[in-house]
Amino acid sequence: MNMNMKQIKAFGPQDLQVVVTDIPVLKADEVLVDMRACGICGSDKWFWFVNEPTDYVAGHEAAGEVVAVGSDVKQLKIGDRIAINNVKGCGLCPACQLGQFVRCPNGVTHMGFGFSEKLAVPERNCLKLDDTVSYETGSLIFDNWGTPYSAISRTSMKAGDYVVVIGCGPIGLAAVRLAKIRGAKVVAVDPNPSRREAAIRQGAEFVYPPDVSLAEEIVRFTKQHGVDIVLECSGKAPSYTLALGILRIGGTLVSIGEGAKFEFNSSDIIHKHLTVFGSLYSTMEDGQQVQRLIVSGDIEPMLFVTHQFKLDDLPAQFSKVIEYSDGLLKSIVVR
Numbered sequence: 041m042n043m044n045m046k047q048i049k050a051f052g053p054q055d056l057q058v059v060v061t062d063i064p065v066l067k068a069d070e071v072l073v074d075m076r077a078c079g080i081c082g083s084d085k086w087f088w089f090v091n092e093p094t095d096y097v098a099g100h101e102a103a104g105e106v107v108a109v110g111s112d113v114k115q116l117k118i119g120d121r122i123a124i125n126n127v128k129g130c131g132l133c134p135a136c137q138l139g140q141f142v143r144c145p146n147g148v149t150h151m152g153f154g155f156s157e158k159l160a161v162p163e164r165n166c167l168k169l170d171d172t173v174s175y176e177t178g179s180l181i182f183d184n185w186g187t188p189y190s191a192i193s194r195t196s197m198k199a200g201d202y203v204v205v206i207g208c209g210p211i212g213l214a215a216v217r218l219a220k221i222r223g224a225k226v227v228a229v230d231p232n233p234s235r236r237e238a239a240i241r242q243g244a245e246f247v248y249p250p251d252v253s254l255a256e257e258i259v260r261f262t263k264q265h266g267v268d269i270v271l272e273c274s275g276k277a278p279s280y281t282l283a284l285g286i287l288r289i290g291g292t293l294v295s296i297g298e299g300a301k302f303e304f305n306s307s308d309i310i311h312k313h314l315t316v317f318g319s320l321y322s323t324m325e326d327g328q329q330v331q332r333l334i335v336s337g338d339i340e341p342m343l344f345v346t347h348q349f350k351l352d353d354l355p356a357q358f359s360k361v362i363e364y365s366d367g368l369l370k371s372i373v374v375r
């Protein structure tokens with residue numbers, strides 16, 4: 041095997057370069073994966089804004105082919121097609137034993153390095169892809185679709201529920217579709233018109249830009265019932281004011297978008313008997329369930345993938361990802 045590979049590295053602000061480096065050394069419980077597709081996530085944007093060269097490589101939505109296996113690998117073999125759950129836990133605790141690495145209390149590692157030709161990952165982090173699922177689609181299982189799937193699976197969402205999705209980036213768009221196939225009546229909120237159109241195509245019944253009269257409009261949509269579940273995918277503070285205003289008594293607010301900072305009055309959740317919880321990424325079980333939805337045709341992850349970039353071209357194209365220019369909704373790196 042060729043012992044070199046290409047990888048994208050960040051050397052400074054807006055300075056990504058293709059470098060040639062050694063292929064990763066395999067540990068006993070790991071497999072070497074030839075990356076075939078890697079989704080680009082909003083949280084990869086830091087890669088464009090570093091001040092000095094970094095060792096860590098962005099890209100955490102990878103799928104590919106197994107090309108070598110460590111001595112302790114039990115089931116995977118060379119040639120298997122897999123998607124990678126990017127979060128590595130201790131591997132020993134009860135959460136890890138259940139494939140819930142993202143809930144490991146002993147410290148988690150976000151493995152990254154997806155913008156590389158090859159990655160070494162633990163066998164337990166790999167989900168075998170169904171023959172009908174492409175690498176491109178497979179790369180979107182654990183984060184783009186697994187993140188909202190995991191969040192929704194912890195709610196009591198059922199047919200007829202009023203659900204509001206705030207923020208229609210790729211994760212919000214997936215949340216719209218997943219709520220729709222549960223039979224919910226979905227409202228989507230986003231300032232960007234092309235994202236609102238995409239939300240309608242994913243099954244939203246109403247879409248709105250965030251503005252002052254929004255709360256009244258949404259409550260009217262629910263026929264004064266109030267919203268059962270808000271899925272906050274934007275990470276913007278005003279979403280929380282909106283959510284607390286539109287949720288019904290006993291409603292649920294799920295925090296999915298990172299980074300909102302705001303003042304919080306506990307009375308707002310107490311008086312409405314709200315359930316509020318946060319949800320990060322997904323588990324191996326979530327990945328299996330998302331793959332089932334893909335195979336059954338209930339979800340089509342490629343529908344809002346607007347751009348695919350060759351690994352070699354990523355440095356020249358990354359500004360499109362940062363600026364959402366050229367109609368970009370979701371993009372994938374391919375080989």
Ligand SMILES: [Zn+2]
Binds near residue numbers: 081082083084100183
């Ligand atoms: Zn991500």
Ligand SMILES: [Zn+2]
Binds near residue numbers: 131133134144145146
């Ligand atoms: Zn653990």
